[in-house]
Structures are given as C-alpha cells and as structure tokens.
Amino acid sequence: MKEMIYQTVCPGCNIGCGLYIRESEEGALVVDFMKSSSANLGKLCRFGMKLPHYYSKATNVVDGKEADIKTAVKAASDKLKGAKNVAMLAVGATTNEEHLAFTKIADALGTVVNTGIGAYEEIPSECHPSISQGIPLDDIEKAGRIALFIDPYVQYPLLVRRLLAAKKNGATIVSVGCRDLNLADENLSINPADYKTELGLDSNSIIIADVHPHTDPEQVKNLLNLSLMTGAKIIFMKPFVDSTGVHLFGKGVGQKGLQEIMDGINDGSIKTLVTLNSDLLELMPNTDEAAKTLEKLDNLVVITSRDSPVNKLANIVIATESLYAKAGSFMNVEGQVLNNSGESTVGIDAMSILSKNLGGEAFDFHAIHDKMMKSVVQKFTAPKYSKLECKVMETAAPAENGGNLISVYNPFMWCDQPDDNDFVIVNMKMVDKLGLQKGSMIALTSDAGSVNVRYTVRDIPDGLILTMKKLPVVTGNSTVVKAEAV
Amino acid sequence: MVKVGDMLVGYATDENVRSRGASGGLVTAVLAAALEKGLVENVVVMKHINEFEAVPIVTDNVEEVLASTGSLHSVPVNLAKYAMGRKVAMPAKPCDAQAVIEQGKRGMIDLDNTYVVGLNCGGSMHPVTTKKMLVEMYDIDPEDVVGEEIEKGKLIFKTKNGEEKAIAIDELEEAGFGRRESCRFCTLKIPVNADLACGNWGVIGDMAGNATFCQVMNEKGVKLLENAIEAGRIEVQPASEKAIAIRAKVNSVMEDLGSTLEKEIFPDIPDEERMQYYMEQMEDCIDCGACKEVCPVCACGEDSKCTMFHSLVDNYKMSMYHMVRLLHLSDSCIACGQCSDVCPSDIPITLLQSRFSIPSQRRRNYQPGINLDTPPFFEVILK
Ligand SMILES: Cc1cc2nc3c(=O)[nH]c(=O)nc-3n(C[C@H](O)[C@H](O)[C@H](O)COP(=O)(O)OP(=O)(O)OC[C@H]3O[C@@H](n4cnc5c(N)ncnc54)[C@H](O)[C@@H]3O)c2cc1C
Ligand code: SF4
Ligand code: SF4
Numbered sequence: 001m002k003e004m005i006y007q008t009v010c011p012g013c014n015i016g017c018g019l020y021i022r023e024s025e026e027g028a029l030v031v032d033f034m035k036s037s038s039a040n041l042g043k044l045c046r047f048g049m050k051l052p053h054y055y056s057k058a059t060n061v062v063d064g065k066e067a068d069i070k071t072a073v074k075a076a077s078d079k080l081k082g083a084k085n086v087a088m089l090a091v092g093a094t095t096n097e098e099h100l101a102f103t104k105i106a107d108a109l110g111t112v113v114n115t116g117i118g119a120y121e122e123i124p125s126e127c128h129p130s131i132s133q134g135i136p137l138d139d140i141e142k143a144g145r146i147a148l149f150i151d152p153y154v155q156y157p158l159l160v161r162r163l164l165a166a167k168k169n170g171a172t173i174v175s176v177g178c179r180d181l182n183l184a185d186e187n188l189s190i191n192p193a194d195y196k197t198e199l200g201l202d203s204n205s206i207i208i209a210d211v212h213p214h215t216d217p218e219q220v221k222n223l224l225n226l227s228l229m230t231g232a233k234i235i236f237m238k239p240f241v242d243s244t245g246v247h248l249f250g251k252g253v254g255q256k257g258l259q260e261i262m263d264g265i266n267d268g269s270i271k272t273l274v275t276l277n278s279d280l281l282e283l284m285p286n287t288d289e290a291a292k293t294l295e296k297l298d299n300l301v302v303i304t305s306r307d308s309p310v311n312k313l314a315n316i317v318i319a320t321e322s323l324y325a326k327a328g329s330f331m332n333v334e335g336q337v338l339n340n341s342g343e344s345t346v347g348i349d350a351m352s353i354l355s356k357n358l359g360g361e362a363f364d365f366h367a368i369h370d371k372m373m374k375s376v377v378q379k380f381t382a383p384k385y386s387k388l389e390c391k392v393m394e395t396a397a398p399a400e401n402g403g404n405l406i407s408v409y410n411p412f413m414w415c416d417q418p419d420d421n422d423f424v425i426v427n428m429k430m431v432d433k434l435g436l437q438k439g440s441m442i443a444l445t446s447d448a449g450s451v452n453v454r455y456t457v458r459d460i461p462d463g464l465i466l467t468m469k470k471l472p473v474v475t476g477n478s479t480v481v482k483a484e485a486v
Numbered sequence: 487m488v489k490v491g492d493m494l495v496g497y498a499t500d501e502n503v504r505s506r507g508a509s510g511g512l513v514t515a516v517l518a519a520a521l522e523k524g525l526v527e528n529v530v531v532m533k534h535i536n537e538f539e540a541v542p543i544v545t546d547n548v549e550e551v552l553a554s555t556g557s558l559h560s561v562p563v564n565l566a567k568y569a570m571g572r573k574v575a576m577p578a579k580p581c582d583a584q585a586v587i588e589q590g591k592r593g594m595i596d597l598d599n600t601y602v603v604g605l606n607c608g609g610s611m612h613p614v615t616t617k618k619m620l621v622e623m624y625d626i627d628p629e630d631v632v633g634e635e636i637e638k639g640k641l642i643f644k645t646k647n648g649e650e651k652a653i654a655i656d657e658l659e660e661a662g663f664g665r666r667e668s669c670r671f672c673t674l675k676i677p678v679n680a681d682l683a684c685g686n687w688g689v690i691g692d693m694a695g696n697a698t699f700c701q702v703m704n705e706k707g708v709k710l711l712e713n714a715i716e717a718g719r720i721e722v723q724p725a726s727e728k729a730i731a732i733r734a735k736v737n738s739v740m741e742d743l744g745s746t747l748e749k750e751i752f753p754d755i756p757d758e759e760r761m762q763y764y765m766e767q768m769e770d771c772i773d774c775g776a777c778k779e780v781c782p783v784c785a786c787g788e789d790s791k792c793t794m795f796h797s798l799v800d801n802y803k804m805s806m807y808h809m810v811r812l813l814h815l816s817d818s819c820i821a822c823g824q825c826s827d828v829c830p831s832d833i834p835i836t837l838l839q840s841r842f843s844i845p846s847q848r849r850r851n852y853q854p855g856i857n858l859d860t861p862p863f864f865e866v867i868l869k
C-alpha cells in the first residue's frame with residue numbers, strides 16, 4: 001500500500017475547515033492544506049494542525065475483550081433486543097450519514113437520538129431554525145456592526161479572519177465576554193437587560209454566539225430576543241463537525257441534554273446508553289464524576305471511530321473507521337454539505353446490521369446518503385418566532401479568597417486533547433491579592449478537589465479565573481473555587 | 487547529444503501527453519522517463535482534483551505521472567517537502583527549486599539524487615480568490631472553466647463552450663485579484679537553479695502552444711533529457727536565435743515588474759516605528775504553527791528553536807515563536823508565500839518575514855536557493 005490521501009473536514013468545530021489527511025504505509029498521519037476549501041481557504045487553527053493526535057483508532061470490544069466487528073455488532077444486538085430505559089446520544093462528531101443511520105437504530109428501539117444540547121428543549125420549537133441553521137460566514141465580512149458573545153481566538157479560530165475582514169470593510173466589533181479581545185473595538189461586561197441599549201445593533205448587524213451541550217438556555221433566549229428587537233442577524237456557532245447535521249436528522253421529541261442524561265442514569269430511569277462518537281467522559285465538565293455515573297449503567301454500547309476514555313468503560317465497543325476515511329458528508333454551521341473523499345462504510349454497514357437485528361430497517365450507504373440529501377432540501381425553513389420570556393440569569397457569588405472558575409469551551413476541551421493550555425487566566429488584581437510571583441502557581445480548590453496550575457495575566461473582570469483546559473476541580477460552566485499562591 | 491547550456495524546444499512524442507500538456511508535455515514525458523528507466527524511484531506530481539484543486543503525490547506509477555499534465559496556476563503549493571528523504575524527480579517552479587536547494591544545504595534533501603525539472607513562473611493565484619475573480623471580473627461560472635493561460639500580460643480563461651476571455655493582470659491586481667502578493671515581487675521567473683528550465687516563453691511559430699522551451703542548466707539536466715530521448719518519450723531541437731531572444735525579453739520585463747512592485751509592496755517604515763509595526767501586524771496570531779509547518783525551507787523537526795522558547799502562558803506582545811522565526815529564517819526565506827497562504831488570521835507573514843530577510847540577504851550578497859556556492863550565513867560549515 002502506498003500513501004493514501006483523503007479530502008476531509010476538521011472535526012474540531014462546526015466551521016467545517018477542509019483539509020487533506022495523508023496516511024503513510026505505516027499508518028502515520030500528516031495534515032496537508034486544501035486551499036480551495038471555501039470555509040477556510042485551506043487555513044487551519046491550532047486544533048486542525050494537531051489533528052493526527054485526534055484520530056486515534058478504536059478497537060472492537062465485547063465485555064472487556066478485543067473482538068472482531070461482527071462479534072461486537074452481534075453482542076450489541078443481543079444486549080439491546082428488548083432493552084428498556086434506553087437512551088441514545090450523538091452530539092454531532094461523525095458524518096450526516098452515520099447520524100441518519102443511528103436514527104434508524106433509535107426507530108428500531110422505539111426511542112430518539114439525543115444531541116445532548118438541553119437548551120433546545122427549553123426553547124420553543126419555532127426558534128429552533130434560528131439556532132440551528134446559521135448564515136453564510138461570508139455575511140460576517142459584510143456586516144456593519146458585529147456583537148460577539150464568544151471568544152473567536154480560542155473557541156472558533158477560523159472566525160478571526162472573517163472578523164478582521166469585516167473590520168477592513170468598515171465594521172465595528174463589540175465583544176461581550178470574559179476577556180478583552182484584541183480585534184474588538186469595544187469590550188463590554190454587561191447584563192442581558194442592557195444588551196439592546198448598549199450594543200447599538202441594527203438590521204445591518206450580526207450577533208455571533210454559540211450553542212453547545214452546556215449552554216445556558218436563558219442566554220440563548222436573551223440573544224434571540226436581541227436579534228428580534230434589533231433586526232440583527234444571528235448565528236450560533238457549534239462545537240462539533242456535524243452539529244448542524246445531527247440536529248437536522250437526529251432530533252425528535254423528548255430531546256435530552258447531557259446533564260439530563262447523566263441525571264437519568266443516576267436516578268435509574270436510564271439503564272442502557274448507546275452512543276455514537278460521543279464520549280461523556282470528555283464532554284462532561286468533570287471526568288471523574290461522569291465516570292462514576294456511567295458505571296451505574298447496565299449496558300453501555302459505544303459506536304465510535306476514536307480510541308477515547310469511555311471505550312474502557314463500555315460493555316461493547318463497535319469500532320468504526322477513522323473519520324477521515326469514512327464515506328459521507330458533514331453539514332457546517334452555514335448549512336453547507338461538505339463531502340469526505342473516503343469510501344469506507346464500515347460504520348454504516350455495522351449500524352445496518354444492528355438495525356436489522358433489532359427488527360428495524362437494513363440500509364446501505366447510498367440509500368442513506370440520498371435520503372440525507374433529500375431531507376436537507378426539505379427541512380430548511382425560514383425562522384419565525386416572537387419575543388421569549390427570560391429568567392434572570394444566575395451567577396454564583398465568588399468565594400471570599402478565590403473566584404469563579406469559568407471554562408472557555410474550545411476544540412481541545414471538547415475532546416480533552418493535549419495542548420499547551422495547562423494554565424489559567426487571572427487579572428492583575430488577583431495576582432496582587434494572592435501575592436503571586438513570576439513562576440509561582442495557583443492552587444485551586446473546589447468541592448471536587450484541588451489542583452495546582454500555572455497562570456497568565458490578562459485584562460479580565462475581577463473575580464474571574466478562566467481555563468481553556470479541563471481541570472479536575474471544575475463542576476460546571478462556572479465553579480466557585482478557593483485560590484492560593486503556591 | 488545534449489550539453490549543459492543548450493536551449494531547446496521539444497515536446498512529448500505521445501500525442502495525448504503533448505496535447506494535454508501545458509505547452510508541449512515535455513516536462514511530463516521527462517518525469518515519466520526518469521521513473522521508467524530507473525533514474526529515480528519516485529516522481530512528485532500534482533494529482534488534479536479540479537481546475538482549482540490538486541494535491542501533490544509521490545508516485546512510482548508511470549500512469550499517474552502521465553496523467554499529471556498541465557500547469558495549475560491556481561494551486562499555489564510548494565513541492566520541496568515531498569522530495570525529502572526520497573530519490574525523486576519533480577517539477578519545480580523557481581520557488582520549489584529554491585526550497586529544494588535550501589533543504590539540500592541542510593542535509594534534508596539529497597541533491598545528487600533529486601532531479602528538478604524547473605518551470606518558468608509568472609506567478610500563481612489563490613484558488614478561492616480566483617473563483618471570486620471569475621464571477622466578479624470575468625462573469626464566468628468557475629465550474630465552466632476548462633483551462634487558463636497567461637499571455638502578453640493578460641490572464642486568459644477558456645470555458646466549456648470554447649470561448650476565451652482575457653483581462654490584463656494589472657487590472658486584476660488593481661482590483662485585489664490576480665497573483666498572490668509574494669508572486670508580485672518575485673523576480674526569479676526562469677528556474678536557473680533547477681536542472682532544466684522549462685516554459686512556454688520563446689515557443690514561437692508553428693510550435694506555439696504545443697512545445698516546451700527547455701534550457702539545460704547542469705549535468706543532471708543533461709541526464710534527464712538524454713534519458714527521455716533514449717526512452718523515446720521526447721523529441722527536441724535547438725531553439726532559434728529569435729526564440730531565445732523573445733524568451734529573454736519577456737523574462738526581463740517580468741523581472742523589472744517584480745522589482746517595481748517590490749518597492750510598492752514594501753514602503754519604508756522609519757526605524758523607530760518598526761518594532762511597533764511588527765507587533766501590530768502579529769497581534770491577532772492564534773499560535774496555530776501553520777506558518778512553520780508549511781515553510782518549505784524550515785529544516786527543523788518538532789523540537790525547533792521557535793517552538794521551544796514559546797509558550798501560550800507567556801504574554802509577550804509578539805511571541806518568542808515569531809521573534810525566533812524572523813531571525814532564524816532571515817538567511818533562508820525564499821518569499822514563497824506559503825506562510826501567508828495558510829495563516830488563519832490572514833497575517834501577511836510572508837511580507838513581514840521578507841521585510842526582515844530581504845535586506846539582510848542583500849547586505850550579505852546572499853540569495854537563498856540558487857546554488858551551493860555560498861553557505862547560509864547563519865550556519866557554521868563543518869569541514
Ligand atoms: C504556476 C505556474 C506559472 C507558470 N507561469 C509561466 C510563465 O509565466 N511563463 C512560462 O513560460 N511558463 C510558465 N509556466 C510553465 C508552463 O506553464 C509549463 O508548465 C511549462 O511550459 C512546461 O510545459 P509542459 O507541457 O512541458 O508541462 P506538462 O507536461 O504539462 O507538465 C506540467 C507539470 O507541472 C506540474 N505542475 C502543475 N501545476 C503546478 C504547480 N502549481 N506547482 C508545481 N508544479 C505544478 C505538473 O505536476 C506537471 O508535472 C508556469 C507554470 C506554473 C505551474
Ligand atoms: S477546530 Fe474549527 S476552526 Fe479550527 S481548524 Fe477545525 S473546523 Fe477549523
Ligand atoms: S513565488 Fe515566484 S516562483 Fe513561486 S509561485 Fe510565486 S512567482 Fe512563482
């Protein structure tokens with residue numbers, strides 16, 4: 001075998017950056033640039049550049065022992081046949097086609113595929129298209145004013161060039177967030193009640209926010225209202241390569257967020273969990289706590305292309321081919337369908353057998369792909385909704401000698417990949433208060449434990465501590481911590 | 487008998503290769519012969535995906551080489567890194583050939599076993615910009631394009647229905663389209679640093695459009711051509727005086743244009759403002775490392791000087807990564823434009839590096855990637 005070259009899409013977020021993966025005879029992977037890709041012009045962020053780490057290959061497992069895929073599918077069929085209290089989860093980290101195939105298994109089991117974003121359940125369905133559909137990223141470059149509710153540098157890095165291009169074209173940028181952004185003309189720290197008056201948006205403006213498994217639904221409602229009241233367009237960025245697709249194909253009644261699924265497992269209403277490229281140990285803020293919860297399941301069936309931590313807890317792992325090698329497509333945040341050049345259908349074929357064994361439909365890749373393309377055309381509708389009632393958002397009071405530790409969710413964090421992010425961000429006031437010196441570390445302590453980390457200083461609001469990396473002391477989006485110099 | 491210094495006009499004997507070739511299919515035929523006759527183990531060529539996308543492949547399959555005919559002006563890659571650690575023949579724009587030589591100096595490419603078939607280069611374009619230009623300037627649907635060429639300062643696109651539309655490159659560049667910025671001030675248009683220098687400049691009369699002009703630069707070039715003639719893959723004849731003169735004339739016009747544009751592209755910045763200028767330009771860097779990864783003259787591995795001194799925990803206005811790179815590449819940077827192409831923050835990193843390295847190279851009378859006579863001024867040569 002000689003070098004294989006795959007055209008694929010970066011799984012780091014839903015921007016859908018195109019790239020090549022070159023696989024050598026020995027299986028070594030190298031990223032190469034695909035400059036004709038309209039989403040990114042071949043450019044990649046830090047995560048995209050480190051993709052070879054992400055594509056670790058999974059192995060089929062049945063009850064702790066390595067198996068072949070046939071045995072794994074058969075064992076999964078036996079476990080799932082007649083199973084009660086089943087939940088299924090696919091956050092959007094594989095192809096449209098696999099997501100659609102997964103819904104066939106859900107049909108056979110009489111359940112739905114959860115995408116893990118609880119916010120959808122709390123927001124009237126007529127608003128869902130405004131959250132899920134997105135707008136062309138080119139529109140950002142043409143906007144007159146842009147309000148940012150994300151940190152583009154860290155969370156969705158390929159937005160940076162769009163924003164800089166908008167500025168060159170005369171746009172002004174206002175950022176509402178935890179840290180001052182260099183590209184913003186104004187950096188504000190304000191409450192939702194003041195958005196309309198303070199942000200100066202109109203119909204020539206764009207609001208850029210995001211929606212992910214841990215998003216506070218109240219913030220989504222506030223921003224939908226802001227869009228409605230000002231006439232500004234709104235785009236919700238999303239964290240997984242097929243977040244838009246999975247929502248389109250996987251949504252059904254009774255959508256559960258990740259926390260609800262964990263609660264369901266803890267209270268015994270969920271006994272069997274089937275996941276598709278979705279590792280709750282990586283996705284939940286606290287890995288140890290998530291592991292304790294998953295251990296309570298009777299059955300954990302993991303269908304995945306990656307060798308990730310949850311595989312070790314699973315009763316059955318059905319290992320599919322690496323994401324870059326799959327036949328299939330992804331839908332990015334703009335609603336563009338982006339194709340992989342790979343031709344492998346291991347995952348789809350395994351799910352077809354599983355579906356058939358469970359009394360459902362059998363299918364092949366082409367049938368699923370055609371169906372997917374048809375639903376894309378049918379399901380996209382113009383969003384319409386009226387003003388939403390919002391509750392006041394709660395912010396935890398910071399500890400006396402500490403602060404609120406905030407997770408800035410980013411591609412590395414969602415899949416717990418190593419990066420040079422082993423530090424927290426604090427402001428100068430915190431440095432003085434704690435008596436930190438160059439080279440010293442901060443000890444952070446919460447109900448979940450304690451950790452020593454390096455720090456760096458930026459202009460951020462008082463009392464905040466920001467982390468780009470999963471830390472064992474984190475219990476949610478914002479965790480009250482005690483901080484000390486060490 | 488072929489000799490060093492020969493100026494020839496030739497073509498592929500295979501009609502199919504000749505007609506699909508950018509000019510006479512000679513380059514493809516020479517590469518295929520090098521593989522067939524065992525001169526090399528592999529060939530680097532571009533595998534076409536569409537008019538605006540192609541991917542470099544390293545192949546030992548003659549059919550794949552024969553299928554790679556045609557010049558892709560909107561696929562701005564640099565091919566040097568694909569030659570590393572291999573015994574290959576490859577096509578090479580001047581900047582590809584420069585990078586091969588710089589890597590050769592650092593022991594990363596075995597120059598004795600790397601055969602470089604040079605391509606003249608008037609410049610390359612970014613594919614997405616080109617598609618946009620087709621819509622906005624040419625009123626052509628990019629999907630309808632079947633070919634393009636540069637002639638007499640105009641960029642010509644041919645469409646499915648057999649029509650052609652030409653617009654002056656100056657006009658396109660004025661409107662923000664056309665060649666990449668690095669290509670505008672590039673003054674090495676004929677790859678005199680390669681083993682053969684091939685192009686369509688100087689192909690005149692009956693041969694215009696279906697032959698390749700080829701200058702033999704060195705003994706490896708002789709070997710490449712003789713090998714292809716022996717394999718029956720090419721036919722060559724001496725170029726006429728007129729053809730040689732025309733080629734030289736066009737080349738000198740292009741070189742002058744590059745020098746003029748260099749002055750426009752690099753306006754003077756007073757000394758006291760330079761540091762501030764660099765810091766401001768770099769301030770949206772997201773530390774992706776793509777500019778290092780793509781750099782065809784960078785010979786460092788993962789543990790390189792620029793990355794070793796750099797950490798995201800630091801809060802320098804301009805990172806150690808950039809400071810080290812500016813200095814470390816000041817002898818070897820060939821201004822190929824790859825780093826600007828891949829920068830996710832659209833930082834004009836090639837311009838920043840060139841602003842730093844070009845004066846420094848000129849002061850030392852050093853042009854990177856031309857020959858092995860002068861060692862890199864930053865390296866100690868061990869004898
Ligand atoms: C970007 C570009 C600009 C050029 N500009 C000029 C010019 O201004 N004047 C001039 O006389 N000649 C120019 N040429 C060279 C000319 O187009 C022909 O390549 C040359 O005459 C050889 O023709 P051929 O038929 O023998 O080549 P072919 O047999 O068609 O072989 C062409 C070879 O070029 C390789 N190739 C294609 N695209 C690229 C690329 N982007 N980068 C590296 N290799 C590539 C292919 O893999 C193939 O091996 C340019 C070439 C390129 C790629
Ligand atoms: S993580 Fe997102 S922005 Fe970064 S390369 Fe991947 S898709 Fe692009
Ligand atoms: S830098 Fe020079 S040689 Fe390289 S593609 Fe541009 S014009 Fe051609």
Ligand code: SF4
Nearest residue numbers: 781819820822823825
């Ligand atoms: S620094 Fe940039 S322009 Fe210079 S050789 Fe490297 S990639 Fe090319």
Ligand code: SF4
Nearest residue numbers: 771772774775777829
């Ligand atoms: S490519 Fe751009 S963003 Fe990435 S490290 Fe280089 S300058 Fe920074």
